[in-house]
Amino acid sequence: MGMTMTQKILAAHAGLDKVEAGQLVLVDLDLVLGNDITSPVAIKAFQQMGRETVFDKEKVTMVMDHFAPNKDIKAAQQCMMCRDFCGEQEITNFYDVGQMGIEHALLPEKGLVVSGDAVIGADSHTCTYGALGAFSTGVGSTDMACGMAIGKAWFKVPAALKFELKGKLRPYVSGKDVILHIIGMIGVDGALYKSMEFVGDGLASLTMADRLCMANMAIEAGAKNGIFAVDEITKAYVKAHSDREPVVYEADADAVYEKTYVIDLSEIGHTVAFPHLPENTKTTDEIGDIPIQQVVIGSCTNGRLEDLEAAAKIMQGKKVAKGVRCIVIPATQNIYLEAMEKGYLKTFIECGAVVSTPTCGPCLGGYMGILAEGERAVATTNRNFVGRMGHVDSEIYLASPEVAAASAITGKISAPEEVL
Numbered sequence: 001m002g003m004t005m006t007q008k009i010l011a012a013h014a015g016l017d018k019v020e021a022g023q024l025v026l027v028d029l030d031l032v033l034g035n036d037i038t039s040p041v042a043i044k045a046f047q048q049m050g051r052e053t054v055f056d057k058e059k060v061t062m063v064m065d066h067f068a069p070n071k072d073i074k075a076a077q078q079c080m081m082c083r084d085f086c087g088e089q090e091i092t093n094f095y096d097v098g099q100m101g102i103e104h105a106l107l108p109e110k111g112l113v114v115s116g117d118a119v120i121g122a123d124s125h126t127c128t129y130g131a132l133g134a135f136s137t138g139v140g141s142t143d144m145a146c147g148m149a150i151g152k153a154w155f156k157v158p159a160a161l162k163f164e165l166k167g168k169l170r171p172y173v174s175g176k177d178v179i180l181h182i183i184g185m186i187g188v189d190g191a192l193y194k195s196m197e198f199v200g201d202g203l204a205s206l207t208m209a210d211r212l213c214m215a216n217m218a219i220e221a222g223a224k225n226g227i228f229a230v231d232e233i234t235k236a237y238v239k240a241h242s243d244r245e246p247v248v249y250e251a252d253a254d255a256v257y258e259k260t261y262v263i264d265l266s267e268i269g270h271t272v273a274f275p276h277l278p279e280n281t282k283t284t285d286e287i288g289d290i291p292i293q294q295v296v297i298g299s300c301t302n303g304r305l306e307d308l309e310a311a312a313k314i315m316q317g318k319k320v321a322k323g324v325r326c327i328v329i330p331a332t333q334n335i336y337l338e339a340m341e342k343g344y345l346k347t348f349i350e351c352g353a354v355v356s357t358p359t360c361g362p363c364l365g366g367y368m369g370i371l372a373e374g375e376r377a378v379a380t381t382n383r384n385f386v387g388r389m390g391h392v393d394s395e396i397y398l399a400s401p402e403v404a405a406a407s408a409i410t411g412k413i414s415a416p417e418e419v420l
Contacts, residue, residue, distance in 0.1 A: 003251025004160040006195040006325050009135040009249050013118040017073060021159040021256070021268060029059065030134075033121030035103055040081045045145035048270050054089050055151035061093035061112060063103035066176040068096070069219055071367040082169055095194035100156040101358040103333025104216060104300035109332055112320075116232050116247025120147050125300055125382065127218045131211035132231035132238060138219065158224040160195040162184075165202030172416040174381065175210025176302055176309065176400035180215045180271040182263070183417045184281030192222035194258065195250065199229045202265045209306040216301045217382050220278040237377040253371035270415045273398035277388045284403065284415040292397070294377040295320075296389075296407040298329025298356070299363045302380035302401050305335050311405035312344040314416050318406045320352035321411030327369045329356040353408065365389050371396075378407040 007019050011039050014025040038373035039062050046054075059099025079096070086094035089398045093112060100106065104125050107113050115133035119126065122144035129136035139153065145400065147153050196218045198211075206214075228234065231246045240247045269283040272351050297303075297311050308330060310350050320326045322364040328348045330336035336358060339345050340395070345355050360367030363381040371377055371390030375410065376397065379389065384396035397413060 001256050002254040004195060004227065004251045004255045005133070005197055005249050006135050006160060006183065007157055008223060009116060009118055010155060010157055013395045019157045021157050022346070023157045023158060024154060026152055026154055027118050028401070029120060029147055029151050029153055030117040031108065031119040032060045032144060033119065033126060034062045034122065034144050035066050035123055035188060036068055036075065036079050036082055037066045038122035038141045038144065038200050040078045041141035042144040042148065043081060043082065043085045045142050046148055049145065049149055054148045057090050058092050060089070060148050061089055062091065063095045063105065063106055064097065064100050065102050065358070066364065067366050068100065069357065081115065086116050099333065102300045102303055102360055105303055105331035105335070108132060108212065109241060109334060111242025111244065114242050114244045116249055120153050121142065125183045125189045125216050127223065127225045128212055128216040128300060130164040130215040130225050130227035131208065131232055132219065133228060133246070135225055135227065137225045138403050156193070158193055158195045160197050160255070162260040163196060163198045163258060164262045165198060165200040165265055166262065166266040168205040168337060169265050169268070171271060172267055172402045174400045174402060176209070177204055177268050177271040178265065179214040180273050180278065180281050180398060181268050183217065183221050183278045184271065184273070186221055188220060188277055188279045189220065189222045193224050194200040196221065196223045196226040198226070198353055199251070200230050203229060203233070203262070205265055207306060209411055212304065213301050217278070220382060238291070255417055259414060270400065270403050272403060272413060273384055274393040274396070275384055278382070278384060278398060284413065287413060290376065290397070292378050292407055292413065292415045293324060293375040294369060294371065295324060295326045295404050296326070296369055296377060296379040296381060297360050297401055297404050298327070298331060299360065300331065301382045303329055303331030307380065307401040308335070308339045308344045309342070309399040312347040313382060314402060314405040314419060315353070315409060316350045317393040318351055318409045318419065320408050324408055324411050326351070326353035326408040327356060327362065327367070328353050329361055329368070330358055332358050362389050378413060380404050
């Protein structure tokens, strides 16, 4: 039996010729990631091990993004611990206010991950880097500590699901609609501890931003990781962002998949996940009038330049509806700067939105947009659990930047075509 993309990467990093689903392997790591919430716990565990230095100061990275710029004293203390540790360890890739961005947008932009890498991060959405053809997955802070100490991690080799994409996306439909459609189809546990592998001619219709968004939300289907077949779009992105040479792994023709799904991209519409799970999906033509009070455009899922461009095109020359707060958060400093130079930020502000410095902010109920009791938000984020963005009696509707922008204009959940 052959191996999947994920299995080939794990085998190579374990020094083995072959691995099978369910096998336990000790894997060499190319990158270990933490943020301002998870890193302090990992630092304490690292110190309790009696370790004095990290395994490789080039391969450990920390990004201050969740509660930074600091929202309160506790957040400030957490960032100070990370700052001091990275200073002592001479960590090369430490990103603080002014240089940081939302971690899962920042690391690909900085070229810290390339095709064929094995990456762990103490954040569940570390699976984002599968868009580049890497194996990446979220772990706990103690696993991060071990990774920092020895540069290795244990894994049970995951079984895989194959998603064969064909066709082409319709106008104003994006990768966010595709992944919400898939999660709605298979459920939040439909890929539990499995690898979601995306292949097919339809990849040509998906930009790198689409792929990063989709891989980011693999965890919302319970997956261990999501991974995309490497094509010319991937190679061009990696070459533009990194000096490192990527390693391309292709699934064997006889690779074993538990199930194969064939998805025609042309049949996917504007998809919205209703409270309180990402699997509760409906298309915009299936819902009635649902008034909203807030829109958030940003996050590690949809805060990239392409996302801001899509939203700006819809909001150009229009006004945010009365009674709606629209918050736009570019995912990195570079994205912020490019959006400013291209006029997108001017469009948002003239429309009546506010633009934040890069931060996770409201996505996890941190700050910059907490919801009150009874309020509804349309958000381009990745989770809509009870109380995720504020009060337990608030509601979050997950959607694409296109739907979010249109909804900000109409004051209710709306398809882009309603305002264009």
